[in-house]
Amino acid sequence: MFESWRSVREKVDWKVFILSGGTLVFFVMMSLLKVDLVSKYVTIGFDLSIRFFGAYWQILMLGTFAVGAFIALSKSGQAILGQQSKPDMSFFKWAAIIVTTGLGAGGVFWAAAEPMYYFLEVPPMHTDIAAGTKEAIGPALAQSYMSWGFTAWSIYGAISTLVIMYAHHNKGMPLKPRTLLYPIFGEKIKDSKWGTFADVFCIIGAAAGTIGPIGFLGLQVSYGVNAVFGWPDSFSTQVMIIIGLTAVVLVSTITGIDKGIQWLSRLNVNVAVLIAIFLLLFGPGEFIINSFISSMGTYATEFINISTFRGDQEWLGYWMLFFFGWFIGFGPLVALLVARISRGRKIREVFIVVAIIAPLTTNFWFTVLGGTGIFYELQNTGAISGALTEGGLPAAIIAIAESMPMGTIMPAIFLLLTILFVVTTVDSMSYSISMSVTGVGNPPKVIRVFWSVIMATIGIILIKIGGGGISALQSFVVIAAVPVSLIMLPLLWHAPKIAKKLAIEQGIVEDEKAGSLTDELLTADHYSKAEAK
Template identity: 45%
Template sequence: MSNNNEINSRKNAGGLYRLGDPVVLGLTVGFIVVFVALSLVDLDGMSDAIAAGFGWTARTLGAFFQLLLLLTFFVSIGVAVAPAGRARIGNRRTPEMSTFKWLSIIMCTLLAGGGVFFAAGEPVHHYLMTPPNFSATPNGSAAAIPEALAQSFMHWGFLAWTILGALTSLVLAHAHYVKGLPLQPRTLLYPVLGEIVMKRWLGGVIDSLCVIAVVAGTVGPIGFLATQVSFGLHELIGVSPGFSTQLIILIALGAIYVTSAMTGIDRGIQWLSSFNVFLALTVAGVIFIFGPTLFLTNSWFQSFGQYLSSFFEMATVTTITAPESWLKWWTVFFFAWFIGYGPLMAIFVARISNGRTIRQTILSIAVMAPIATTIWFTLLGGSGIFYQMHGVIDLTEALKNFQFDVATLSIARALPGGDLMALAVLLLTTIFVATTGDSMSYAIAVVSTGHDDPHALVRAFWGIAMAVMAGILLYMGSGQIAVLQQFIVLTAIPISLVLLPSLWTGPQAACAMAREQGIIPSLSEAEHD
């Protein structure tokens, strides 16, 4: 096959592909340069154009994004419980890493900095300003507590996690480990479009769009982290919160995740994720044991029940019942953000899940990780609601203005341990963002080179490029980071079309692996029977 010849030539050559596909490199770096240049030349004009596109996308395609996530979740669960779920991914009989390390990488990579940044403030926001589906509940009332947490669970729960690799990782794993195709987004469309999508220019454009979505989605948290940590250090120890401090934080963060990416999955990425999980468990244990334990326990049970009972109502909210401004900044924004990450997260999941069963992989991503996330949101956000109720903190004005850095720090300082806990939360947030930075630098390098183990300098290049872009945008003002966040929703339009075929190609890939491993009868055997 011609595509296999091209793949083999990439693996064996030391030429241009060792630095990256010129189409992917050119289009992605071109996007970074053009975005920054337009920001410098006509900041207001570009911001207005992206805001208009952002609003149109949320209004017109929001329901499509929601439906895509819903179908992906239910099809994934169907594959997991089917006999084909016993098939193993890849070409190993046993996993290449321990379950703890594997789950640590998944949790840290997919949850990312948003798991701390939004976990503290979002539930309190919904408690103070009840979401459209629960508008009959008075703001700030006891009845608003489970509904506020349930709305947060919807944004960060089953649907969000599943789109990040439950089905798409199966398509990539079968195509890569069995057919020898590269771990690239274009491979997701190979079962539908065949050879044509593997050609350099078309495949390069598809890969570029997916890389651009991840760059936009990762640069945002990197930039926001710099502002959040600088604000936190200013409040805690009096450090100036200006650009100089933000730049120092950015350099330190970049050094951490670039070093981690360069040392690879088996060393830096794995070690950083494991350390982060231990730190998160420590913080969670302190909050649960020394914080409002009974309140948090009751809140989680009731909120999870509310999440399940209102699942479809929250997942399918549209502008018919919800204000467009609310929808585009909450449900559609988050779902589009996760869609943008989908292809490259799937590459990463396929890469680290060699030897795992399909059932293990899907249930870990689509069920176990979301439940862990709801517990984490209850510990941080639930504590925030508790302290807000009892007058320890007042986040009303801060959250009306979407000042989540203020909310996170205020809640952290109110937690057991005070300022020490606040420093621990800032460190945890930093490492969460770093674990996304290193894994995405690695995944982008895999996409651009077509190699499972891309050269360390290629990984470093992409990590540094994202840090530099964040630094330039911060220099122009934190508002430009917010503009880039809006651009994420626009990137979800083409990426959603890349993910869409996995609704049927994912189950097909699972069945193919099961047949090849003798778990279910082959087609010829089934016809004979």
Template identity: 45%
Template sequence: MKLSTTQQVVSEPLSCAALKGIDWPLFIISGGFLLAFLVAALVDIDSVSGLVNTLFAWSTKFFGLYWQVLMLLTFLVSLGICCTKCGRVRLGGVDQKPDTSTFNWIAVIMCALLAGGGAFWAAAEPLMHFASPPPLFAGVQPHTEAAGYAALAQSYVHWGFLAWAVLGSLLAIVLMHLHYDKGLPLAPRTLLYPLLGQRALKGPIGTLADATSIIAVVAGTIGPIGFLGLQISNALHAVLGIPNDITTQAITIILVTVMYTTSCLVGLKGIRFVSEINVWLMIGLAVFMVALGPTAFILGGFPKAFGLHLEHFIPMTLFRADPKWLDWWTVFYWGWFIGYAPMVALYVAKISRGRTIREIILTLSIIAPIVTMFWFTVVGGTGIGLELQTPGIVTANGAGPEALLLGVTQSLPLGGVISALFLFLSFISVATNGDAMAFTVAMAMSGNDKPKKWLRAFWAIGMGLAAVVLITIGAGGVTALQSFIVITAVPVSLLILPSLWDALRIARRMAVEQQI
């Protein structure tokens, strides 16, 4: 009997190892790289940091503008598809219905990105821009109300429409069609199939696509895990006098690793459960801060900062006048989000079967960004509002990123309780991000959407242990690994480029097939 095209794709092995449920060459390359990085960092962190900084500078110099344009085009193309009849196309099967409620689905999606850094940077970034306005707002005086609005507007650019759009809007369309309709693996290499055909599925090109995507997301996940240990240790020392040392940091990381490993092993139900806790806690804290914090600045600042953000959207998005500032803010973020993009898109594709293109794009490109902006306004705006009322009250215990969140919470009514809840939020946010990414890495490595439990556990535990190893040499080891994700964004940005036209072409063809 002659096999159909789809059956041929499914039956052709990527390698002998793939028949056993795992791509061992990919496992060895990605796991081996992580191990080599850890060993090198322990032996000579200064040389590792120097090499990473050199490659980082090269990446941002030659690819920075390309990333800025790529991010903007991804957002604009996604909106274009959403606003046409193609938005009504149902992905994963025309008769397929979603298996979770819309609230649970949005909660899980939001925690895939916002949880990775939102709890930490929501206070730190606006306050840092408030104290030192971005170059585009160089005429604004620091520590003023105008500086507060400019700070929030700049934060909106970094965590708003473009950041979310690149993480799954177009990539999810391509992956869901090729996986659910054509039977191709749910892996980053599948993004290249429309361009390269079978060469994308077998051989070094596919392995390189998967490996760089996995290394990028693992580096981006280990970073927040390591910084969580440093942040909570610093907070416990400031509030309770507990020693701020490697023991406290390691215990924190081990606890969060146990939590997200357990969640990951339970599967998507466990990930959804942790995500819901995360979202409801964020909502509760937001309501408290709006009600008992600098209410007028928060509620008045959001529309003013949002308007400023829209007014300067293109200039801030394509800003090139200050390369040094740009490298450590906008371009760093773009490299980080681009590095995350293929793996988060796999995650979105896995949990979004039965959703329409319009649902996915509206959630990722509009709803999630606006919610994120408001969250930054609540947390960062609280800090700015308190600083405007009483200069120095937030920064009294330190102006570093790890100290600013604690400075905000300690300045509120019931400061001890709110600080504890925010520390728990940071803890569970990192856990939410960790379980989702460990599951996704295992999914990509096994080539199907039901990865083996031992493989999930390997990456979940491995990321936690890597964070413990890196903090033994101080924040420099974690920072070096965080910066490395920007380097991996170079090949990953080439991997996701074809989705700009492939997603549109696929959406149009599916609209015809579904008679829309």
């Protein structure tokens, strides 16, 4: 079941392991001793990151989507990745893993609450629209679509997957974040200190972004079971919830990516689809569909204006850039997972699923939950907003669920769905982090178990410390996004070149240099014959 310790020891990059794990442990120790001090300096770092890198992130997101679309629409988009003619898994399983891993904990709590926040306080680029009115529905949902939309999802592999897969399968580079730097440094990055730093920053960003939802899951589900079942909303309940989550992750870890992660992802998607169908048939189905179509229209027509809005720095840092920082912080390790499961897929397929299907699915899901909340708020002012104001995200989803048809059991179903989303993310990220410290596509199970357990343990410790520790860790992800975003910038230039090279090697695109050389040889031959005559 588990490899020998000697075999594991030989595979682990101990510099990366110690630096990334040590940084997280140091953060927790400092939080135990001086949580207020940690929160203070993290807040300063967060503000500086947003102020000096926010505009750059907005351009990076747009550029990543645009370059990915250009490659996908070109002939190079037909090139197959991974030097394998057929995919390893079915399209549905493959897409399900990508969607559920990327959506994560946002699949329930943010899907329910974020549109409601924008509905109650219209984003500043729509100052002419009154909050809490029917006219605010479009801007509220469109802003949610932007936070979780085409440009945000593009960071998860629209072009980075292409670079990782080419460097790994064609050039023998390891499955690590440092492989993104292969086009610049070549094989030297494999053993370079810059490669070590790249791995460490990317692991810290993804691990911190995973630990935060684990902690919030304990707090939020504890609130939920108290509201639904009357269980005590206490630290012991929160610990039991996280232990249960970890147990499911460990079972999935032992069964491997071909069974565990696939099964969890498919179950996650199937439950979400059943809920969506139920609400469309028995809930405010017409309102959901109309809101989705009209809000997508707002999103499309205002796409550039919303993407590049710079008018309110405080609002941007609290909302849109906060989410952008999260996507960037998670980006390399999600792309690593996408690269691991995408062998045999075309470049075009990867872009369509990551940058088109996943965000459209996310946007519709946000409309199903957030739109349903807005519908009931319009029907009865304060029904959802009151709970959101008093109890935050978990209270909002409970209030929305209780307002739905079969409202007595829907809260329990949504609590289950929340657990599924977080479990899938923890499982996938522990797999990606384990790849990052070993460089292999099937990392040792003991390493995956270690990262799953350590992230859950840190989540429990931060709950014990108090909300300040978890909030600081959430903000720390945005700080980690600064170096990660610098790693991803060169891909805008190198990804099209790599795509074209693959297309030439596979005979999809003619080699222009070879064509030019052939023309020169033909011309020279022509003149030689003419001189002979």
